[in-house]
Amino acid sequence: MIDNITLFIDQLMRYPYLQNAMAAAVLVGVICGVIGCYIILRGMALMGDAISHAVLPGVVIAYMIGASFFIGAVITGVLTALAIGYISQNSRIKEDSAIGIMFTAMFALGIVMITGLQGTSVDLWHILFGNVLAVSKVDLWITLGIGIFVLIAVIIFYRPLLLSTFDETMAKSSGLPVKFIHYMLMLLLSLVTVASLQTVGIVLVVAMLITPGATAYLLTDRFPVMLILSALIGVISAVAGLFFSVIYDVASGASIVLVASVLFILALFFSPKQGIIPKLFRKPVYDS
Amino acid sequence: MDYHETVDVKSLSVHYHGNLALKNVSFTVNKGSIVGVIGPNGAGKSTLMKAMLGLERCKGTVSFFGEKVKDIRKNIAYVPQRSSIDWDFPVLVKDVVLMGRFMHIPWYKIASKKDKERAFEALRMVGMEEFANRQIGELSGGQQQRVFIARSLSQDADLFFLDEPFVGIDVKSEEIIVDILHTLKQEGKTIFVIHHDLSKVEKYFDQLVLLNQELIHAGEVKDVYRTDLIKKAYHGSASLMKEGQELVVVNP
Numbered sequence: 001m002i003d004n005i006t007l008f009i010d011q012l013m014r015y016p017y018l019q020n021a022m023a024a025a026v027l028v029g030v031i032c033g034v035i036g037c038y039i040i041l042r043g044m045a046l047m048g049d050a051i052s053h054a055v056l057p058g059v060v061i062a063y064m065i066g067a068s069f070f071i072g073a074v075i076t077g078v079l080t081a082l083a084i085g086y087i088s089q090n091s092r093i094k095e096d097s098a099i100g101i102m103f104t105a106m107f108a109l110g111i112v113m114i115t116g117l118q119g120t121s122v123d124l125w126h127i128l129f130g131n132v133l134a135v136s137k138v139d140l141w142i143t144l145g146i147g148i149f150v151l152i153a154v155i156i157f158y159r160p161l162l163l164s165t166f167d168e169t170m171a172k173s174s175g176l177p178v179k180f181i182h183y184m185l186m187l188l189l190s191l192v193t194v195a196s197l198q199t200v201g202i203v204l205v206v207a208m209l210i211t212p213g214a215t216a217y218l219l220t221d222r223f224p225v226m227l228i229l230s231a232l233i234g235v236i237s238a239v240a241g242l243f244f245s246v247i248y249d250v251a252s253g254a255s256i257v258l259v260a261s262v263l264f265i266l267a268l269f270f271s272p273k274q275g276i277i278p279k280l281f282r283k284p285v286y287d288s
Numbered sequence: 289m290d291y292h293e294t295v296d297v298k299s300l301s302v303h304y305h306g307n308l309a310l311k312n313v314s315f316t317v318n319k320g321s322i323v324g325v326i327g328p329n330g331a332g333k334s335t336l337m338k339a340m341l342g343l344e345r346c347k348g349t350v351s352f353f354g355e356k357v358k359d360i361r362k363n364i365a366y367v368p369q370r371s372s373i374d375w376d377f378p379v380l381v382k383d384v385v386l387m388g389r390f391m392h393i394p395w396y397k398i399a400s401k402k403d404k405e406r407a408f409e410a411l412r413m414v415g416m417e418e419f420a421n422r423q424i425g426e427l428s429g430g431q432q433q434r435v436f437i438a439r440s441l442s443q444d445a446d447l448f449f450l451d452e453p454f455v456g457i458d459v460k461s462e463e464i465i466v467d468i469l470h471t472l473k474q475e476g477k478t479i480f481v482i483h484h485d486l487s488k489v490e491k492y493f494d495q496l497v498l499l500n501q502e503l504i505h506a507g508e509v510k511d512v513y514r515t516d517l518i519k520k521a522y523h524g525s526a527s528l529m530k531e532g533q534e535l536v537v538v539n540p
Binding site: 041220 | 343362366368373374383386391423450
């Protein structure tokens with residue numbers, strides 16, 4: 001193990017592509033971890049999955065017309081969120097069904113477009129499952145830009161986001177634009193998804209959004225701590241996942257997600273307060 | 289009394305996809321009173337509250353002391369129904385109470401020491417200061433309700449809206465909350481309380497708004513809490529017996 005670690009550090013020093021990969025993975029760990037906390041507490045895990053899949057046609061169209069991936073992805077991501085809202089508010093279809101319909105439709109559209117474009121260099125495999133080792137300097141700068149934007153938004157709007165997540169009616173009655181906040185969050189979610197495209201890929205982004213946040217949720221009772229822990233767990237998963245990916249030559253995105261999942265399982269069973277095993281041994285508390 | 293001293297609701301109607309939820313409701317209540325909004329399940333009590341707060345598309349006008357709701361939002365404290373809150377949410381009691389200060393803090397500032405002190409003071413008023421560092425899900429129903437009352441106190445509002453605050457709480461919490469409501473009233477605050485249980489109506493409220501989709505009657509408790517009107521609102525599903533001067537209510 002020690003040998004492997006020195007080998008990994010040695011390679012990291014030597015190869016710029018690995019440095020880019022590491023930097024991208026760390027950034028993605030942070031922003032997915034942070035946005036994921038909101039997704040979990042708002043009960044929107046399925047929505048996170050939906051938006052991440054729905055960016056596919058946007059990415060393909062952007063590629064076709066030579067525009068930036070990010071713009072295409074944001075447009076289709078937000079459009080999908082709006083369509084889901086429209087369907088669930090204007091028909092008897094409930095939100096989870098609306099999500100199921102819209103994201104599969106968008107995802108299918110994306111796949112049809114890619115297969116129609118066969119022979120070009122859009123690599124379906126890489127979009128779906130990521131290839132962190134192919135991250136370029138430009139990609140890295142864009143990811144950094146998104147990361148800074150997301151973090152600044154979360155810091156500036158900390159109180160409105162917290163209040164509208166915790167108590168929507170009070171948020172509304174105190175005059176917060178609750179709907180606008182919801183769609184802003186969808187916008188951030190689309191941005192985060194695209195930033196994560198190359199690291200973990202569309203299919204597994206939802207794991208980076210949900211799993212570190214859920215792990216942090218089991219470890220703390222305070223929201224700011226949850227945000228920081230979640231980001232930290234995202235980073236640990238990214239670094240360790242990349243390490244396993246390089247040393248054992250396996251897919252990077254999947255190995256990052258597996259590390260996050262193992263951390264979750266550990267928290268599920270051993271978290272001091274919420275863990276299943278500590279709970280078994282807890283004696284009843286008698287309040288005064 | 290002039291309109292700067294009253295809350296006026298004029299011909300308020302709300303419908304959902306063509307189904308009428310609230311029909312042409314009008315009433316006036318005085319500043320500095322505790323108003324019970326009562327009526328059977330599905331009578332539109334929550335809808336009335338949401339429409340008054342401007343959260344529901346509606347016809348008609350609502351004026352709070354001569355002003356529209358959107359101009360006095362900071363001045364309205366809201367206490368949600370307990371069932372609408374996620375009690376596993378990672379917030380401590382003191383974090384929840386501090387939320388009452390949020391609308392007074394400019395977006396570029398963090399909560400000041402003064403805000404935190406105000407929140408703690410509110411927590412002391414409801415007798416929950418020992419629980420400041422507990423996660424909210426670890427409290428009993430009555431304690432949870434007191435924490436949300438503290439949140440509304442820390443907001444320093446003039447208007448209070450409480451959605452079913454007495455459901456599923458212990459006697460001690462009930463007494464503390466009733467005391468606080470009376471103190472607030474003495475300070476000239478106006479308090480609306482949604483309430484579905486007919487018992488203790490006379491103990492809690494000064495004025496009543498009796499609803500069943502349309503207004504049955506509104507006014508002083510003694511004028512509204514009458515056998516004929518209650519029967520009309522509850523369509524006979526509540527029976528009342530006259531026992532001396534007191535009304536004993538048997539809920540369905």
